[in-house]
Amino acid sequence: MINYLDRVSGPFFIAFILCLLFTPISMKIAKKINAIDLPKDERKIHTKPIPRLGGIAIFFSVMITMFYYTNFPFKTVLGISLGALVIVITGVLDDVYNLPAKVKLFLQIIAATIAVAFGVRIEIFTNYFTNTEYIYLGILGIPATIFWIVGITNTVNLIDGLDGLAAGTTIIASFTLMYIALINGRIETAILLAIIAGSSFGFLPYNFNPAKVFMGDSGSLFLGYFLSVVSVLGAVKGAAAITYFLPVLVLGLPIFDTTYAILRRIINRRPIMEADKGHLHHKLLDMGLNHKRAVLVLYLISILLGLTAVFYSVDKYADSLISMGLVCLLVLIPINRASNVE
Numbered sequence: 001m002i003n004y005l006d007r008v009s010g011p012f013f014i015a016f017i018l019c020l021l022f023t024p025i026s027m028k029i030a031k032k033i034n035a036i037d038l039p040k041d042e043r044k045i046h047t048k049p050i051p052r053l054g055g056i057a058i059f060f061s062v063m064i065t066m067f068y069y070t071n072f073p074f075k076t077v078l079g080i081s082l083g084a085l086v087i088v089i090t091g092v093l094d095d096v097y098n099l100p101a102k103v104k105l106f107l108q109i110i111a112a113t114i115a116v117a118f119g120v121r122i123e124i125f126t127n128y129f130t131n132t133e134y135i136y137l138g139i140l141g142i143p144a145t146i147f148w149i150v151g152i153t154n155t156v157n158l159i160d161g162l163d164g165l166a167a168g169t170t171i172i173a174s175f176t177l178m179y180i181a182l183i184n185g186r187i188e189t190a191i192l193l194a195i196i197a198g199s200s201f202g203f204l205p206y207n208f209n210p211a212k213v214f215m216g217d218s219g220s221l222f223l224g225y226f227l228s229v230v231s232v233l234g235a236v237k238g239a240a241a242i243t244y245f246l247p248v249l250v251l252g253l254p255i256f257d258t259t260y261a262i263l264r265r266i267i268n269r270r271p272i273m274e275a276d277k278g279h280l281h282h283k284l285l286d287m288g289l290n291h292k293r294a295v296l297v298l299y300l301i302s303i304l305l306g307l308t309a310v311f312y313s314v315d316k317y318a319d320s321l322i323s324m325g326l327v328c329l330l331v332l333i334p335i336n337r338a339s340n341v342e
Helices: 002-032 055-069 074-097 101-117 138-159 165-183 187-207 216-234 245-250 252-267 280-286 291-313 317-341
Strands: 124-126 134-136
Touching (some): 055 187, 055 216, 101 138, 138 165, 165 187, 165 216, 165 245, 187 216, 216 245, 245 291, 252 280, 280 291, 291 317
Antiparallel strands (some): 124 134
């Protein structure tokens, strides 16, 4: 394990330093091309214009570090990179021009399809329900992978509602998945996760409240895309401990928040893609928490979800249930209080 930590520390710190250096440059670019987030509606938490193109700093720091350190086959790295490029271009265009939701979704599907075409594919599921150890998907792996990538991409995008929230959640998820990858000997997967954690750490000093820059869709879409792809690469044949169940746990906060938003809008007969103030971070603010405390509560939920996944991966099921119970408590309190107020 110690030798493995030596392998991931270099990529982490290089990505961290690069993002520290690139973020101020991205802020200048955002101002020049008018990629500025204006507090023009009630959903906005900030009160002054803020540049929102920080995602390109994260993108370049990740790509440069990945090409230098990773030993994945060139075809795989190329597929990840081309898909990531489409995602970031989509995010930049949305940050500048506010793309229609259907156009964004179409471009996300294109990015996911590129990754699949270059070999990033869900082929098996660990089977928890019958005596068969694995479920082999065959051709169904193609739509399953596209659905997974697009879904996780959007969950991280939708949780990006408070300063430092998406970056901090990504850091916690990356470290958790990295640990699980390391204890299972998946060093190449762990290196990619260290890179995404390092770049997010480098961005966080500029993005934590009060934020000097937002990552924008160029950042949140990219982080979601990269985490979803790395999760697929980490779920390998013969390694039952790294399954899609564990990434779902680790990314449980954005997944829950997105699912809750969809159900809420369906019940209220509103368009699914319509923005609102019903997200979990809005509920915490409605309870009277300030910006920083709301983010810290959500960090705590993410950490507990990460611990749940770690405990589960090492067969400590009782500890896993306790962690999950605390998560449910922390999530249900703000939702219940907000419902009572309404």
